[in-house]
Amino acid sequence: MTQVTRFTGDAAPYREGNEPYADYRTADIPFGHLVDLADRRLGAGVIAANDEFFAERENLLNPEPAVFDPERFGHKGKIMDGWETRRRRGAGAGTPHPADDDHDWALIRLGAPGVIRGIVVDTAHFRGNYPRAVSVEATTAPLASSPEELLAADVEWTPLVPRTEVGGHAANAFPVDVERRFTHVRLNQHPDGGVARLRVHGKVAPDPEWLAALGTFDVVALENGGSVEDASDRFYSPPTNTILPGRSRKMDDGWETRRRRDQGNDWVRYRLTAQALIRAVEIDTGYLKGNAAGWAALYGRDETAGADEWHEILPRTRLQPDTVHRFLVDAPAATHVRIDIFPDGGISRLRLFGSLTGTGAKALAERTARLTTP
Template identity: 80%
Template sequence: MPHVTSFTGDAKPYREGAEPYADYRRAETLPFDQLVDLADRRLGGAVVAANDEFFAERENLLVPEPAVFAPERFGHKGKIMDGWETRRRRGVDEETPHPEADDHDWALIRLGVPGVVRGLVVDTAHFRGNYPQAVSVQATTAPASASAEELLADDVEWIEIVPRTEIGGHAANAFSVDVERRFTHLRLNQHPDGGVARLRVYGEVAPDPEWLDALGAFDLVALENGGAVEDASDRFYSPPTNTILPGRSRKMDDGWETRRRRDKGNDWVRYRLTGQAVIRAVEIDTTYLKGNAAGWAALFVQDQSSGTGEWTQILPRTRLLPDTVHRFLVDTPPSTHVRIDIFPDGGISRLRLFGSLTADGAKALAERTAELSG
């Protein structure tokens, strides 16, 4: 179970007037950081419960933005931190003032979408001398609406995906996970106490095939339904994964935007659908992209299950308007992948591809889910 980074021990104390992130410790790249954050609040992730949140609330763990440090901000309980922070643990009496070796605090996290976890980041940003000495992470599969009491019941099987490992303060502590199982909930343990700013859970979405079968037609590229971004020409201003998040874009950087091109090329994103499917309707949304929306767009499909690898155009190059939802009815062959080309550059906020899985696509998804369920 590789600890991708090797940060341990305290960070230096904060110096008044310094840039809070100047000495923050993190890896330049991670092997899994292009995957979706399964615990993203925008997908429905939540911290269901924690045994202690005396100094800072558990909900801060899943805030999408980086943790903020306000040096002058104090409350009646002490320093106000942007993270989850518990009180200091103590022993039972004056003869044993220190906590026992197994003493720890915990938080229960419901993933926004079920999936296979490939990596985690336990971020202790701004927790310089008050971070946990070590962390461990367990995972289980339960109904999305399971309560804390149900998750903590004796008959719930928790599988360790990160063993107890020492971490560092003011650092992005990263772990690779090699457990080929579909999970819905995590238990983050900090030993013996302390604070964690953020938790990121990178992985691959594994949707419920029975639910999708009941829906019949649905958005085949949506993250919550198992769609994914495989590659893109440009990620300069914002990631292409934003285009398949739930709901409408709320601001300009909530979509995908590229740098300005100075050549004769164009930008593109390649998506993998939930499974082999037939697309019947397309929605290309440029909401909040007013002076930087793509000028034109074209769509192509590919069926990798057939082994041909050929791209078939389903939407010719079409003019896009800024800050507008564009809708098209299409007639497509069975496909597993879609590529959107935008001309010459700019961005879109959302892409929706409505349709249904083929019989082969539904069968493959059901078999994969059964395999991941053990």
């Protein structure tokens, strides 16, 4: 295992008056643009942990960066924004140190099944109380599996990150090269300590049987296997927000670009679940009031037909601020969609309701079968 980032030793102790983020250690992470499969907004959850004495396991998956309040203490000690276990001890006075295989663990249900491309174990603000090493494993099981079912002896766990030393107050990143579809991960810290955030970056691999039963669904939604391939601008917020579940809750929960000073326009290109026929479009500008896009147009392209040209799905149409816009459309099959906004601004959500073609359903089923074969 080659870490993308390798930080060793403690971070400098926090000194009163110093900015607590000043010496936070991070680097460019090549897989960081991929969706976080462990995002709580997708339905992820930390379903069990063997110990959470100092700080709750649920903090691991908070989408916001960890924060630090130097004045915040509780009955058990310093309150940390992460998952923190008590200090492990040995068996007795003659062996006061924990055994080599002693460790703490947390079970995480991914928000959407997928292929994992990289993991970030973020120890932000854990300076002298982070784990010496971590390891990560993954398995495939029904999403509603109980902790007891996942911890059963017959469950096969695939190593993704071997036991590796990490650094404090740092984003410790690990690439993953396992071409399998997983639903759950287990984070281990050796022997104990605290982790602020866990990010599991990858590509969603939805259940084709479930989508077939639905028939008509949102063919660009992240949870259904849609994804953002590229965008003209990500200045204020990422375009992946536009295909998250639910409505946006605030202005930065959508996609917003910087102000243009030229005669161009901004755009996002999406890959659909598979080849699909789109019959209804929803463009939501919720919470974008003085900065919503003025107009929008939609185009489609069918990669399976070898087509390079884009066909029109929705002509350039006026948008209103903080409004849900709905359109019925009749367009040819597509594997990709591009939304153009004019001249700049943002949208909060894009929904493309339709159904997979026979070709698309077959391709999705074959892809899923390859990913579930050991």
